[in-house]
Amino acid sequence: MAGRPKIFNEEEVINKAINIFWSNGYEATSTENLLSEMEINRGSLYHCFGSKKELFAKSLDLFGINSIKMIEQKIKTYDNPIIGIKNFFIELSSADYDTHNKGCFMGNSLSELSNLDDELKSKATKNLVVLENVFFKYISKAKEDGQLLTNEDSRILARYLLNLWNGINITRRMYPNKEVLESIIKLQLSILY
Amino acid sequence: MARNREFNTDDALDKAMLLFWNKGFNGVSTQEIIDDLNISKSSMYGAFGDKMELFTLTLLRYSSKIIVDINNEFEISQNVKMTFKKILSQIYKEALSKKLNNGCFIVNSTIELAPHNKKIAKIVSDHRTKLEDIFENAINKAIEKKQVPATKNAKQISCFFCNTINGMYVDSKYIRTKTSYENTINTVIASLD
Numbered sequence: 001m002a003g004r005p006k007i008f009n010e011e012e013v014i015n016k017a018i019n020i021f022w023s024n025g026y027e028a029t030s031t032e033n034l035l036s037e038m039e040i041n042r043g044s045l046y047h048c049f050g051s052k053k054e055l056f057a058k059s060l061d062l063f064g065i066n067s068i069k070m071i072e073q074k075i076k077t078y079d080n081p082i083i084g085i086k087n088f089f090i091e092l093s094s095a096d097y098d099t100h101n102k103g104c105f106m107g108n109s110l111s112e113l114s115n116l117d118d119e120l121k122s123k124a125t126k127n128l129v130v131l132e133n134v135f136f137k138y139i140s141k142a143k144e145d146g147q148l149l150t151n152e153d154s155r156i157l158a159r160y161l162l163n164l165w166n167g168i169n170i171t172r173r174m175y176p177n178k179e180v181l182e183s184i185i186k187l188q189l190s191i192l193y
Numbered sequence: 194m195a196r197n198r199e200f201n202t203d204d205a206l207d208k209a210m211l212l213f214w215n216k217g218f219n220g221v222s223t224q225e226i227i228d229d230l231n232i233s234k235s236s237m238y239g240a241f242g243d244k245m246e247l248f249t250l251t252l253l254r255y256s257s258k259i260i261v262d263i264n265n266e267f268e269i270s271q272n273v274k275m276t277f278k279k280i281l282s283q284i285y286k287e288a289l290s291k292k293l294n295n296g297c298f299i300v301n302s303t304i305e306l307a308p309h310n311k312k313i314a315k316i317v318s319d320h321r322t323k324l325e326d327i328f329e330n331a332i333n334k335a336i337e338k339k340q341v342p343a344t345k346n347a348k349q350i351s352c353f354f355c356n357t358i359n360g361m362y363v364d365s366k367y368i369r370t371k372t373s374y375e376n377t378i379n380t381v382i383a384s385l386d
Binding site: 023024025027028101102103107108110111112114115116121124125128129152153156159160162163164165166167168169170171173174175180183184187188191 | 215216217219220293294295296300301303304305307308309314317318321349350352353355356357358359360361362363364366367373376377380381383384
């Protein structure tokens with residue numbers, strides 16, 4: 001099969017780009033970093049993905065779709081979605097040091113790019129809004145099924161969970177420590193169950 | 194020639210702080226710094242060292258300002274809940290009124306640099322510890338004055354409030370509705386009831 005052009009799986013390659021963008025941020029990732037991580041040549045990079053910015057945009061989109069799907073899947077596996085939400089957050093506290101240090105790819109991107117690039121900012125924003133909507137959907141469901149401790153409005157609770165999410169992804173870098181994180185998360189979630 | 198090399202160190206540090214706060218370490222070039230500070234490259238190196246050393250000085254300067262301000266808030270405080278509400282509300286009020294929303298310099302640096310730079314990681318976690326200590330003392334005093342029930346764990350709640358603050362700074366990069374913040378703040382402050 002010699003002479004056949006190199007074919008690569010686009011999603012696989014974007015996932016490698018996500019890794020490096022997530023660890024380093026947008027500005028600090030060089031084209032050289034991307035090429036060595038993605039294991040493709042410069043020509044393929046530009047041909048398939050255009051610029052670094054376009055690749056970053058695709059990374060945000062793909063990561064958003066896949067990670068939110070995964071989070072929803074975790075919440076859905078429980079008959080009581082509140083337990084699912086609780087376990088999802090508590091599991092974060094036992095991540096390894098490197099995972100704590102990476103924080104949230106969306107929050108990181110928002111923080112870095114909110115004053116530098118509106119287009120990328122809006123992609124990161126969109127994903128956080130979708131995540132909030134996932135929380136809203138399952139809180140509303142739990143409320144209907146009488147599984148919720150509080151009478152608080154579901155939208156307010158979903159927003160509160162996003163604040164917890166955005167905060168814990170900063171805190172886990174300051175305190176990459178299971179006990180501390182678990183105690184904050186439990187206290188913050190105690191209004192739900 | 195004959196350029197005046199005399200400059201006010203405090204003013205220069207404030208200007209540099211604002212640059213880094215707005216754009217991050219990687220978003221600012223050395224050229225931009227010397228243009229904005231209106232000093233020569235050699236004066237910059239002579240007075241502050243390289244770009245990272247200058248950045249570190251500005252981050253420490255920011256941190257001590259915040260710690261002094263928050264300390265003052267609690268010194269004049271009559272009611273701990275009102276003071277927390279004021280501190281938390283200031284975050285969204287500033288974010289919504291600023292044309293260029295730069296969030297919190299500590300949070301921004303936690304995201305951009307702490308994972309890759311031990312010195313910066315130490316500055317941001319020291320800042321967090323100081324802030325939590327101030328909160329914890331204030332809550333303990335309020336417990337003595339019977340403004341807060343004695344059953345409350347001051348240390349845990351301080352950690353929780355710091356987490357909320359971190360989250361609000363990330364929220365403030367994309368959420369523009371006042372009521373959304375007010376609802377979160379009310380939910381959070383209720384943990385002192």
